[in-house]
Amino acid sequence: MRILVTGGAGYIGSHVVKELGRAGHDVAVLDDLSTGNSWAVKYGSLIVGDLADEQMIERVVDTFRPDAIIHFAASIQVEESMRNPLKYYRNNVGNTLNLLKVASAFGVSRFVYSSTAAVYGIPETIPVDESAPIEPINPYGASKAMGERVLGHLADSSDFRFVALRYFNVAGADPDGELGQAYQASTHLITRALKTARGEFERLAIYGTDYPTFDGTCIRDYIHVSDLASAHLAALDHLASGGGSEIMNCGYGRGYSVREVVETAKRVTGIDFQAFETDRRDGDPPALVADSSKLRSLTGWTPRHDDLEFIIGTAWAWEKRLLKRMTA
Numbered sequence: 154m155r156i157l158v159t160g161g162a163g164y165i166g167s168h169v170v171k172e173l174g175r176a177g178h179d180v181a182v183l184d185d186l187s188t189g190n191s192w193a194v195k196y197g198s199l200i201v202g203d204l205a206d207e208q209m210i211e212r213v214v215d216t217f218r219p220d221a222i223i224h225f226a227a228s229i230q231v232e233e234s235m236r237n238p239l240k241y242y243r244n245n246v247g248n249t250l251n252l253l254k255v256a257s258a259f260g261v262s263r264f265v266y267s268s269t270a271a272v273y274g275i276p277e278t279i280p281v282d283e284s285a286p287i288e289p290i291n292p293y294g295a296s297k298a299m300g301e302r303v304l305g306h307l308a309d310s311s312d313f314r315f316v317a318l319r320y321f322n323v324a325g326a327d328p329d330g331e332l333g334q335a336y337q338a339s340t341h342l343i344t345r346a347l348k349t350a351r352g353e354f355e356r357l358a359i360y361g362t363d364y365p366t367f368d369g370t371c372i373r374d375y376i377h378v379s380d381l382a383s384a385h386l387a388a389l390d391h392l393a394s395g396g397g398s399e400i401m402n403c404g405y406g407r408g409y410s411v412r413e414v415v416e417t418a419k420r421v422t423g424i425d426f427q428a429f430e431t432d433r434r435d436g437d438p439p440a441l442v443a444d445s446s447k448l449r450s451l452t453g454w455t456p457r458h459d460d461l462e463f464i465i466g467t468a469w470a471w472e473k474r475l476l477k478r479m480t481a
């Protein structure tokens with residue numbers, strides 16, 4: 154298939170582009186490199202452009218004529234979305250509309266969308282399945298929920314079909330060591346912990362110790378980025394074989410607290426880095442754990458790296474490589 158990947162120079166997108174290339178697909182990446190890197194695009198071509206520019210999207214789609222689009226490009230930090238909600242609605246909703254308008258005009262009817270567990274807000278039951286109410290508690294989650302809704306309406310009104318994948322917490326790095334989280338200002342827990350271990354930060358903040366969880370810190374379901382990448386190929390197969398529009402969770406169904414992640418990171422790195430407890434971070438729900446049985450049963454997706462030590466180990470190998478690259 155010819156596949157247009159927006160945000161394919163970013164963390165998750167670059168892993169998916171690698172899998173697509175290996176599977177023999179013809180890939181074009183459209184990315185403004187705001188948080189992505191050109192070197193991370195291992196297969197296909199890279200077009201540098203901003204999805205705010207609808208005419209540019211038109212030119213790209215007209216030239217490349219994709220069979221399917223995978224849409225990763227977005228702004229992704231929960232805490233920033235609390236401070237600057239318009240950035241999130243503009244990039245995640247407005248620019249998604251630009252892309253969908255062009256996709257519709259050119260008859261691109263297969264679409265895979267990066268959604269998030271943040272659409273659930275504070276779920277009443279854990280693990281959470283796709284039938285749970287959509288009640289986001291931050292603009293980031295709200296912007297992604299709006300995207301899902303637009304996709305649903307478009308599918309109702311045309312032959313457009315989509316799979317929206319609700320990722321839980323994506324972590325780890327390409328086991329081959331070629332790719333990983335490379336955005337220096339990343340605020341993700343595992344990345345921050347490992348950057349602290351390698352001395353880039355003096356200490357790691359543990360945001361909030363008074364949550365209603367077993368040890369007072371937030372619980373998340375960490376999924377290895379390569380397992381998430383294979384879920385995208387499974388979603389494409391589903392659409393290619395005539396499957397209908399679906400929304401599916403992507404996670405392992407097991408949660409770890411912030412303290413557990415910190416302890417595992419210390420064990421994996423062998424470094425007893427400093428961590429300190431501080432106030433809650435705005436917009437953080439106490440616990441998010443996925444029920445991914447729908448993804449497994451509908452697409453046959455089987456994770457290969459469901460192991461927190463392995464996830465952190467691959468991320469640690471990547472962090473050390475990044476340091477070498479920066480100091481070379």
Ligand SMILES: NC(=O)c1ccc[n+]([C@@H]2O[C@H](COP(=O)([O-])OP(=O)(O)OC[C@H]3O[C@@H](n4cnc5c(N)ncnc54)[C@H](O)[C@@H]3O)[C@@H](O)[C@H]2O)c1
Pocket residue numbers: 159160161162163164165166183184185186187188189190202203204205224225226227228229244248267268269270319320321322323324336
């Ligand atoms: N990382 C996670 O834990 C996580 C969890 C749930 C959902 N997601 C979703 O997955 C997707 C990818 O996230 P990621 O972690 O790889 O983030 P990332 O920041 O590494 O990747 C986003 C990519 O999109 C590009 N981009 C952003 N705005 C753009 C625009 N207007 N035009 C063109 N390119 C643009 C960036 O340069 C970057 O390469 C996002 O949609 C995010 O919301 C991520």
Ligand SMILES: O=c1ccn([C@@H]2O[C@H](COP(=O)(O)OP(=O)(O)O[C@H]3O[C@H](CO)[C@H](O)[C@H](O)[C@H]3O)[C@@H](O)[C@H]2O)c(=O)[nH]1
Pocket residue numbers: 229230231268269270271320321322323340341342343345357358359360361371372373411434437441
């Ligand atoms: O330095 C840090 C960083 C994070 N945390 C805590 O660790 C947990 C995980 O935080 P991350 O920033 O790693 O991830 P989030 O759960 O905030 O969000 C991630 O997963 C979400 C879905 O679950 C969204 O999709 C979002 O894009 C993605 O960044 C949170 O409780 C957070 O407060 C810390 O204690 N210290």
